[in-house]
Structure formats: C-alpha cells, structure tokens
Amino acid sequence: MKTRTIERTRLVPHTVDGETEMVLHREMIEVPAPPRDWDQLVRTAVTAGAVILVTASLAWTTASIGDLLATVTLPAVAYAAAVAFDASWIMCMGVEWLLRYDPARAKAARTAGWWALAVSMAAVGAHGYVAGQWVVGAVGALVSGLAKGGWSMAMRVHARPLDDRTQQWVNARRARLDGRLAMIPIHRELQRGQALVDAEQRALGVPEENGSADPGSSATPDALPQSPDSTVSPIRTGRVTTQEAVRAAWDSGIRDPETVLRTVRTATGKDVPQSSVDRYLRALRVGA
Known part of the structure; x- marks a missing residue:
C-alpha cells in the first residue's frame, strides 16, 4: 500500500x-495515499486541450482574415478587426457557460455562437479563395469548427444537468432573487428623482409634499400639544430647516438657548445639535 x-x-x-x-x-x-483520480486527470486534460484548440483557432483566424482585410486597409486595423470573428463565438460560449443552469437564456447564446462560427469559417474560406488556394481555405476554416467542437465537449464534461422539477425549483428561486436585485437600481433611480424634485421645490420656495396622504389626519395648530413655549408660533414639523426654525423662535421672542433647542427639534423633527442652534443664535444677535 x-x-x-x-x-x-x-x-x-x-x-x-x-x-x-x-x-x-x-x-x-x-x-x-489515496488512489489516483484518473477521472479528474482526464477532465483537466480535456479542458487544457480545449483551451489550446481555441487559442490556435483564434491565432489562425486572425492571421487569415487579417491578411484578407489588409488588401483594402491598414494591416494594423485589418488584424485588429480580424480578432472579432473568432472572439464573437468564443464570447458566446462563455455566456452559454455562465447561463448553463438557465436553458432558456443559454439557447440564444448557443444559437448566436453557431452563427458567429459560420461567419468566421466563411471568412477564412474566402481568404483561401481570393489567394487561389481554395483547399487551404477549406481546411483552415475547419480549424474554428474543431475548436468550437472541442470546447463544447469540455463544457459537457463540466456540466451538471438538472431534471425538470429541480430546474423549475431553481427558476423559481432565481426569479425571486432577480426581482429583489432588479429593485435595487429602481429604488436608487426613484430616490435620485425624488431628491431632484425636493431640490427644485426648495429652490422655488414650494412646500414639499411630505405629509400624510389623508388630509384629515394631518395635525393642526389647535391639535398640537400645549407646551411651556406657548408664545411660539406653531411650525409645521419636518418642513423647515434648522436655520428657519431658529429664526422663527427668535422672532417669537425666545432667547434662552435650551428653549430654542427644544423648539427647533420639535419643528424640524430631527435631533439638532446644540452647537448648530448656538451658531445661528450668535448670528442673529450680531444682526440685531
């Protein structure tokens, strides 16, 4: 052993x-020592072979189509454009792999990949035809086909097919989660729009609509609880800034900082710090 x-x-x-x-x-x-895992070794070899095939196909297709396009444009531009032919079906296969547990969406990527492969093979064949070497063009076109076939086999090796009921369970869970993820940018967009509306209303001096949807349920000055600061004019809570609340208290004849602080917090509905109130009071005393 x-x-x-x-x-x-x-x-x-x-x-x-x-x-x-x-x-x-x-x-x-x-x-x-555990026995050698031959299945994993073969799986790794298949994956490595598929990567080598795709790399060789990309290099061959780029060289062939780039040489074809270079007859009518700059070589650098021609070879850069040639990369798009094989890169298109390679990208489609990547998308197909990412959507392997969503067959309905993966089908579109699979179909687009085969169409992109056909276009790439046709372009390589056209290069051979233009060069007067149609046999070379035909054989060269098969390179991309072999590469895609090898990569498809590698994907089958790593795939984990789901039965119909399990697939439905996965779809239901994904739909629920996708709905929550979709609401993130929607909420962000709505909040951004609401912020713009609020800023526009403040700039124009229009009261913001932040109260209750039921007009009859809104508090009125008569319904406000009585407090020791009964000489202060009622301020609509949550609709004024700290500076406006301090100014209203000052105009009502309140000079005690602690009383002004209580009034400002009631008016704004926020836990306004004492330092902010004192700063505005100093400014009012200087201007008095």
Whole structure:
C-alpha cells in the first residue's frame, strides 16, 4: 500500500520553571495515499486541450482574415478587426457557460455562437479563395469548427444537468432573487428623482409634499400639544430647516438657548445639535 508523509500538529503541555503552557507540537507521520483520480486527470486534460484548440483557432483566424482585410486597409486595423470573428463565438460560449443552469437564456447564446462560427469559417474560406488556394481555405476554416467542437465537449464534461422539477425549483428561486436585485437600481433611480424634485421645490420656495396622504389626519395648530413655549408660533414639523426654525423662535421672542433647542427639534423633527442652534443664535444677535 502506498503511503505519503504529512505533518500533524497538536497542543501539548510544556513546563518551564514550574509554569506550564500549551505549545504546538509538530510531527511527521505516514498515512495511506489515496488512489489516483484518473477521472479528474482526464477532465483537466480535456479542458487544457480545449483551451489550446481555441487559442490556435483564434491565432489562425486572425492571421487569415487579417491578411484578407489588409488588401483594402491598414494591416494594423485589418488584424485588429480580424480578432472579432473568432472572439464573437468564443464570447458566446462563455455566456452559454455562465447561463448553463438557465436553458432558456443559454439557447440564444448557443444559437448566436453557431452563427458567429459560420461567419468566421466563411471568412477564412474566402481568404483561401481570393489567394487561389481554395483547399487551404477549406481546411483552415475547419480549424474554428474543431475548436468550437472541442470546447463544447469540455463544457459537457463540466456540466451538471438538472431534471425538470429541480430546474423549475431553481427558476423559481432565481426569479425571486432577480426581482429583489432588479429593485435595487429602481429604488436608487426613484430616490435620485425624488431628491431632484425636493431640490427644485426648495429652490422655488414650494412646500414639499411630505405629509400624510389623508388630509384629515394631518395635525393642526389647535391639535398640537400645549407646551411651556406657548408664545411660539406653531411650525409645521419636518418642513423647515434648522436655520428657519431658529429664526422663527427668535422672532417669537425666545432667547434662552435650551428653549430654542427644544423648539427647533420639535419643528424640524430631527435631533439638532446644540452647537448648530448656538451658531445661528450668535448670528442673529450680531444682526440685531
């Protein structure tokens, strides 16, 4: 039986000068070696082979179509454009892999990939025809087809097909989560729009519509609870700024900072700090 050496660690007591502490002890031991996973080795080889095929196809197609396009345009531009032919079906296969658990959406990527492959093979064949080497063009066109076939086989090796009921369960869970994800940008857009509306209303001096939807349920000055600051004119809560609330309290004859703070907090509906109120009061005293 084959074995392999591994390092094992454990805590052991160690005493120095009568003081014992737990320290880490390391030892090398022999354990049975697991059998070689040939399936994983073959799977890795298939994947590596598919990558090599796709890389070779991309290089060949770019060189062939680039040489064809270079007859009518700059070589740098021609070869850059030639990359798009194989890159298109390679990208479609990447999308197909990402959507492997969503067959309905993956079908569109699969169909687009085959069409892109056909266009790429036709362009390589056209290059051979123009060069007077139609056999070379036909054989060269098969390079992209072989590369896509190899990559398709690699995807089948890694795929995990779902039965119909499990697929329905996955679709239901995905739809619920996708709905929540879709609401994130929607909420962000609505909040951004509401902020613009509020800013426009403040700039034009139009009262903001932040009250209750039921007009009869809104508080009136008569319904406000009585407080020691009965000489202060009622201020509509949540619709004024801190500066406006301080100014209203000042105009009502209130000079005590603590009383002004209570009035401002009631008017704005916010936990306004004392420092902000004091700053506005100092400005009013200077201008008085």
